[in-house]
Amino acid sequence: MTQSQGTVQPLHPALAGxxxxxxxxxxxxxxxxxxxxxxxxxxxxxKLRPHAKTHKMPLIAKMQIEAGAxxxxxxxxxxxxIMADGGIDDIFIAYPLIAESxxxxxxxxxxxxxxxxxxxxxxxxxxxxxxxxISEGHPLQVRLExxxxxxxxxAPYEGALELARLVHGxxxxxxxxxxxxxGALLDGQPTKDIEAAxxxxxxxxxxxxxxxxxxGIPLQDVSVGSSPTGTYAATVPGVTxxxxxxxxxxxxxxxxxxxxxxxxxxxxxxxxxxxxxxxxGHAVIDGGSKTFATDVQxxxxxxxxxxxxxxxxxxxxxxxxxxxxxxxxxxxxxTSLAPGDRVRVIPNHICSTINLHNKVxxxxxxxxxQLDVAARGMLE
Amino acid sequence: MTQSQGTVQPLHPALAGxxxxxxxxxxxxxxxxxxxxxxxxxxxxxKLRPHAKTHKMPLIAKMQIEAGAxxxxxxxxxxxxIMADGGIDDIFIAYPLIAESxxxxxxxxxxxxxxxxxxxxxxxxxxxxxxxxISEGHPLQVRLExxxxxxxxxAPYEGALELARLVHGxxxxxxxxxxxxxGALLDGQPTKDIEAAxxxxxxxxxxxxxxxxxxGIPLQDVSVGSSPTGTYAATVPGVTxxxxxxxxxxxxxxxxxxxxxxxxxxxxxxxxxxxxxxxxGHAVIDGGSKTFATDVQxxxxxxxxxxxxxxxxxxxxxxxxxxxxxxxxxxxxxTSLAPGDRVRVIPNHICSTINLHNKVxxxxxxxxxQLDVAARGMLE
Numbered sequence: 001m002t003q004s005q006g007t008v009q010p011l012h013p014a015l016a017g018x019x020x021x022x023x024x025x026x027x028x029x030x031x032x033x034x035x036x037x038x039x040x041x042x043x044x045x046x047k048l049r050p051h052a053k054t055h056k057m058p059l060i061a062k063m064q065i066e067a068g069a070x071x072x073x074x075x076x077x078x079x080x081x082i083m084a085d086g087g088i089d090d091i092f093i094a095y096p097l098i099a100e101s102x103x104x105x106x107x108x109x110x111x112x113x114x115x116x117x118x119x120x121x122x123x124x125x126x127x128x129x130x131x132x133x134i135s136e137g138h139p140l141q142v143r144l145e146x147x148x149x150x151x152x153x154x155a156p157y158e159g160a161l162e163l164a165r166l167v168h169g170x171x172x173x174x175x176x177x178x179x180x181x182x183g184a185l186l187d188g189q190p191t192k193d194i195e196a197a198x199x200x201x202x203x204x205x206x207x208x209x210x211x212x213x214x215x216g217i218p219l220q221d222v223s224v225g226s227s228p229t230g231t232y233a234a235t236v237p238g239v240t241x242x243x244x245x246x247x248x249x250x251x252x253x254x255x256x257x258x259x260x261x262x263x264x265x266x267x268x269x270x271x272x273x274x275x276x277x278x279x280x281g282h283a284v285i286d287g288g289s290k291t292f293a294t295d296v297q298x299x300x301x302x303x304x305x306x307x308x309x310x311x312x313x314x315x316x317x318x319x320x321x322x323x324x325x326x327x328x329x330x331x332x333x334x335t336s337l338a339p340g341d342r343v344r345v346i347p348n349h350i351c352s353t354i355n356l357h358n359k360v361x362x363x364x365x366x367x368x369x370q371l372d373v374a375a376r377g378m379l380e
Numbered sequence: 381m382t383q384s385q386g387t388v389q390p391l392h393p394a395l396a397g398x399x400x401x402x403x404x405x406x407x408x409x410x411x412x413x414x415x416x417x418x419x420x421x422x423x424x425x426x427k428l429r430p431h432a433k434t435h436k437m438p439l440i441a442k443m444q445i446e447a448g449a450x451x452x453x454x455x456x457x458x459x460x461x462i463m464a465d466g467g468i469d470d471i472f473i474a475y476p477l478i479a480e481s482x483x484x485x486x487x488x489x490x491x492x493x494x495x496x497x498x499x500x501x502x503x504x505x506x507x508x509x510x511x512x513x514i515s516e517g518h519p520l521q522v523r524l525e526x527x528x529x530x531x532x533x534x535a536p537y538e539g540a541l542e543l544a545r546l547v548h549g550x551x552x553x554x555x556x557x558x559x560x561x562x563g564a565l566l567d568g569q570p571t572k573d574i575e576a577a578x579x580x581x582x583x584x585x586x587x588x589x590x591x592x593x594x595x596g597i598p599l600q601d602v603s604v605g606s607s608p609t610g611t612y613a614a615t616v617p618g619v620t621x622x623x624x625x626x627x628x629x630x631x632x633x634x635x636x637x638x639x640x641x642x643x644x645x646x647x648x649x650x651x652x653x654x655x656x657x658x659x660x661g662h663a664v665i666d667g668g669s670k671t672f673a674t675d676v677q678x679x680x681x682x683x684x685x686x687x688x689x690x691x692x693x694x695x696x697x698x699x700x701x702x703x704x705x706x707x708x709x710x711x712x713x714x715t716s717l718a719p720g721d722r723v724r725v726i727p728n729h730i731c732s733t734i735n736l737h738n739k740v741x742x743x744x745x746x747x748x749x750q751l752d753v754a755a756r757g758m759l760e
Contacts, residue, residue: 019458019481019760053704075705078399095666095705096654098719101399121655124719152706153655153664274476275501275533284533286475289675290735291759295702297677322675324433324732325455325475325759326532339478339504352704355670355736358757377738377756379671379705380399 008312011270011342014368015361020272020342021287023353023360024368029266030248031063037230037247038068044234049073049092049223051245054351056375057360058086060248065090071115073243077102078378080109080116086374089113092223094179094243096121096145096153102380103132103140111138119179121145121155126167133172142167143177143221148204149185157204161211168217177221178212179243180205184228184257190302194257198225198232206238228257251350252310253296256303262310267354268344269309271327273337283329283337285345288322292345293352309345313337319345388692391650391722394748395741400652400722401667403733403740404748409646410628411443417610417627418448424614429453429472429603431625434731436755437740438466440628445470451495453623457482458758460489460496466754469493472603474559474623476501476525476533482760483512483520491518499559501525501535506547513552522547523557523601528584529565537584541591548597557601558592559623560585564608564637570682574637578605578612586618608637631730632690633676636683642690647740648724649689649733651707653717663709663717665725668702672725673732689725693717699725 015024041048050064051073061072061083071090074080080091096119097103103118110116120126120142133140144164147154155163160178167175182201184194191197201224209222225233225242227250234242246253249267250260269292271285298305307319308327314335321328327345331337347353354360355376362369395404421428430444431453441452441463451470454460460471476499477483483498490496500506500522513520524544527534535543540558548555562581564574571577581604589602605613605622607630614622626633629647630640649672651665678685687699688707694715701708707725711717727733734740735756742749 017481019479021759096719098654098666099399099652101397122719125654128720151662152703152708156657272479274478274505277536282531286478287759289673289732290757293669294674294677295669295704297674323532324675328532339476339502340508352669355704356757357759377670377736379401379667379737 011344012363014363014366015270018270018361018368020270021291022270023267023357024270025249025267025360025362027362027364029264033247033250033264033266034064034067037244040231041234041242042068046234046239047241049241049243050248051243052079052083052375054245054248054354056354056373056378057371058083058088058374059371061086061088064248076378076380077105077109078380079375081105082375082378084109084113090115092117092143093119094145095119096125098125098128100128100132103129104136107133107136107138107140110140117141117143117176119143119145120167121153123163123166126170126173130170130172139172139174141174141176143179143223144175146178146180146205146208148180148182148201149188150182152181154180157208160208161215164212164217165215175217175219177219177223178205178209179221179223181226182229183226184302192257192302194228195232198229199236201225201229202233202236202239206236209238227254228259246351249350252305252346252348253303256305262346265346267350268312268346269353271343271345273339273341273343276337276339278331278335278337281331281333283317283331285327285329285343286325288324288326290324290356292322292327292347293349293356294322295352296349305348309347312344312346314343391724392743394743394746395650398650398741398748400650401665401671402650403647403737404650405629405647405740405742407742407744409644413627413630413644413646414444414447417624420611421614421622422448426614426619427621429621429623430628431474431623432459432463432755434625434628434734436734436753436758437751438463438468438754439751441466441468444628456758456760457485457489458760459755461485462755462758464489464493470495472497472523473499475499476505478505478508480508480512483509484516487513487516487518487520490520495521497521497523497556499523499525500547501533503543503546506550506553510550510552519552519554521554521556523559523603524555526558526560526585526588528560528562528581529568530562532561534560537588540588541595544592544597545595555597555599557599557603558585558589559601559603561606562609563606564682572637572682574608575612578609579616581605581609582613582616582619586616589618607634608639626731629730632685632726632728633683636685642726645726647730647734648692648726651723651725653719653721653723656717656719658711658715658717661711661713663697663711665707665709665723666705668704668706670704670736672702672707672727673729673736674702675732676729685728689727692724692726694723
């Protein structure tokens with residue numbers, strides 16, 4: 001942790017009335033994060049298309065666009081629908097669509113907003129997309145997803161040119177780009193060297209795009225990058241777009257990657273101590289695995305995070321175990337946590353944590369405002 | 381896994397229209413689970429107070445009560461409010477209340493329904509409960525939570541008699557029972573010997589209750605037991621109530637504890653294959669850590685579960701990695717999974733998985749009915 005106890009501000013009085021556990025977002029810190037990444041993208045000469053899966057709120061997507069983002073990214077058709085309902089009109093569903101019903105929903109959406117792009121990563125998927133687009137009489141803009149090593153979705157890098165030719169030749173589809181998600185990966189292994197990871201990802205994609213263009217397919221977009229790697233991927237000539245998500249709030253993962261300091265984390269869980277036995281080094285807060293996402297586990301590579309979150313009020317305390325509604329802290333001698341005390345915890349992974357909450361509280365200068373997490377649980 | 385491929389029923393045609401990923405609940409299997417546990421409690425002569433954190437739906441709580449449960453258990457005041465709104469009138473909030481605002485909400489609720497009980501585990505908590513109950517002019521029924529080894533909330537076992545005396549003496553509070561949650565724990569370690577764990581838990585609590593009664597405090601309730609251990613804890617003379625939750629659906633955890641067979645799991649995730657590369661033993665489904673809870677991790681004690689879920693259609697496949705919206709399967713040679721195919725997955729932990737979903741689909745004989753997960757995300 002780069003954080004020192006000296007930087008911790010006292011709890012804002014406007015939070016006193018909130019029931020816990022809940023998520024609080026510091027508006028000023030979030031706005032600074034939004035502005036900083038928009039500026040980085042501008043300087044690098046790439047478009048910014050933030051992944052809205054982090055916040056799941058149209059209001060925040062709009063703030064990102066006002067700051068310079070060219071559109072947003074989502075993972076699911078239902079998320080895209082919520083964002084469109086909230087006034088966002090340039091959306092990339094960065095996920096291979098395969099079900100006819102969802103492709104129909106995507107086409108309906110595409111008729112409502114200025115720009116919709118969907119993912120494709122297989123011949124089967126491309127043929128279904130084409131068939132539905134033809135039957136609906138509405139062409140679909142698609143990007144080909146490339147697997148650059150994460151072994152998730154995405155066409156294998158080696159066979160991608162062939163698949164690009166096939167997609168390009170299908171009626172009803174307009175292939176305009178390629179995209180990938182690689183994360184912090186280098187030579188097939190998780191890494192903390194995000195600069196090398198980002199640059200390698202960018203280079204692989206630009207090289208592939210060149211080969212596809214040489215085959216006569218006029219690709220516009222080469223879209224790459226996550227919150228840790230996007231800044232570096234953006235510097236590779238030929239990259240046209242980055243899609244970071246987490247940067248809007250930041251979290252413990254990004255702190256450990258060196259992307260930000262702990263006081264640049266805009267979102268935290270406000271929790272209450274329910275049980276405390278200081279003589280045993282034991283305290284319990286009122287949030288567990290239904291409050292803090294557990295997808296980024298402690299003690300795993302590459303970050304080896306300590307526990308499930310960083311407690312601002314007791315940075316030496318280890319949030320060691322979670323059950324559904326209990327967070328067990330191992331405290332150090334001298335830690336003063338009594339039942340009823342409130343603490344702020346920066347979670348390991350804010351995206352999946354936000355998704356556990358129905359609402360968040362936006363802390364502005366002197367007031368706190370409740371925001372619904374409109375697209376939470378949008379899985380379809 | 382006790383499951384063999386032979387028991388897998390084909391996918392019901394009524395599910396064809398559902399978008400994925402989603403949770404489907406087989407009504408007949410759920411009803412059998414509800415009836416079986418009600419019968420076990422009757423035979424043992426204990427009350428059944430199911431924990432509603434598993435399903436978070438008043439409709440299912442009502443089915444449990446109609447089958448013989450005496451009331452329900454919840455973890456949070458906001459869950460209790462949702463259940464009361466849904467017509468449940470006997471609720472135990474099995475969590476130490478410490479915040480004045482929540483205690484006020486509990487008292488309001490207590491005026492609306494036939495019976496409300498709340499948890500207490502510390503002198504600080506007891507004094508706040510008493511003060512608020514007095515100021516609201518409404519007594520609160522409380523149970524003292526005991527830590528029987530899990531090191532979570534709960535008063536330390538050794539000091540519990542003293543705390544019971546204090547709580548009993550406070551104005552505005554009516555101490556009527558003690559309760560614990562111990563889970564599958566024996567001699568401080570996770571165990572698969574749930575019979576020994578359940579009996580030890582019951583014996584510890586009965587012994588403590590006797591000492592408290594000898595001190596002149598007329599305890600009625602000795603409430604214990606989880607889904608794996610409740611059946612055994614119920615057989616200990618002096619135990620008056622069990623609080624299993626997961627049994628209503630069952631899950632992979634209970635299968636591995638030997639509590640049920642895989643075909644007694646009433647809830648599964650219906651997912652679609654989006655990417656498949658059989659030659660590499662690789663396939664991806666459209667659900668990840670926002671679809672399958674990750675709180676019960678693979679390869680951890682005592683169960684050492686294999687992956688994040690059991691795929692009914694491909695029992696040899698390992699659901700090895702999850703990102704937010706992707707589930708990566710390692711498939712065996714001969715596994716036939718093509719993009720667009722649908723699979724059913726029994727998750728490791730159904731309680732936290734249900735909480736990720738806004739709705740579930742109840743599969744009755746020949747129709748499928750959408751149910752809102754009314755109390756999902758109710759964290760307060």
